[in-house]
Amino acid sequence: MESEIVSVGPTVRAAYPNEYTEIGQLMVEVYSSLEGFPKPSERPRYYNLLANVGDLTAKPEAELIVAVSSKGTILGAVVYFGDMQYYGSGGTATKEKHAAGFRLLAVSPLARGQGVGKLLVQACINKARETNRQQVVIHTTRAMQTAWQMYEKSGFKRSEDLDFEQEGLEVFGFRLAL
Template identity: 50%
Template sequence: MNQIVIREAYQTEYPQIGEMMVQVYSSLEGFPQQEEMPEYYEMLLNVGDLTEKEHVSIHVALDDDQIAGAVVFIKEMSDYGSEGAATSVLNACGFRLLAVDHQHQGKGVGKKLVAYCLEKGRVLKRERLIIHSTKPMKLAWAMYEKMGFVRNEALDVSKEEIQVYGFNYYY
């Protein structure tokens, strides 16, 4: 693996990022499939639309100029775009939809994307960074906890398709 470079995604990369996210999420064992959550998968496919909100940006991890992974970073939680209490938390940032392309998994790309988001939050002088995860995302969940994220049940969201669990990282 070459040096991973992380930068803000170009608009022209949004469709490729969306397709990668659909592939990654639909392959998670136990995660609802496209027919079970069509609106969610439509949102993934059109992930670039999320950047229409003022405080939302997409960032890519590049390995040899290939998109190895991506994440959606949210500077202000009011633009987080989820159900539940997370959108009302002040002085916090967050990230959503972290995905690592299948051929780049297990190489530390996800960890580098998380560290990148944590640094962005630190620069913004936020008190905490908020994320959500699910049980089928067990590898990511373990990584988050090793990196210092703490479960916060007050941020949990229960959807009929799947339970979504909230986490905080306190600066």
């Protein structure tokens, strides 16, 4: 009898503190390489936030979620906020009630096109459902067209009331009703 080869996908879990630095480096790499997105020299505070993304886990109901390969390689990460008051964006999103959100989604260039971003988004949606949130709120920019399309395919709808401008950069809001 021949044995079947089973391909095991990435594992999605809470990031370990000893992974925070590597995840921060990945986020800086991903965001700084986006065409049309501000560079580190233009937004040093934002890139400092990315580099130190693990610090966000000190906020109540915030979690750094990571996708790792079967060999432990970090493939992507996102920050989930179970309470929007700690979301930390501009605009009105932090006033949303009975809502969760996620920010700072990044997928390694080596893992693109493998469904890692979708797995991370689904993990955030599942967390929001498990805690009886009524919606998930997110933001993106024009430079993040791949993510934008993925959010729409996942059921997110544009919500212009969540839009804002940050230092000349248009930021677009989305909602997913649960």
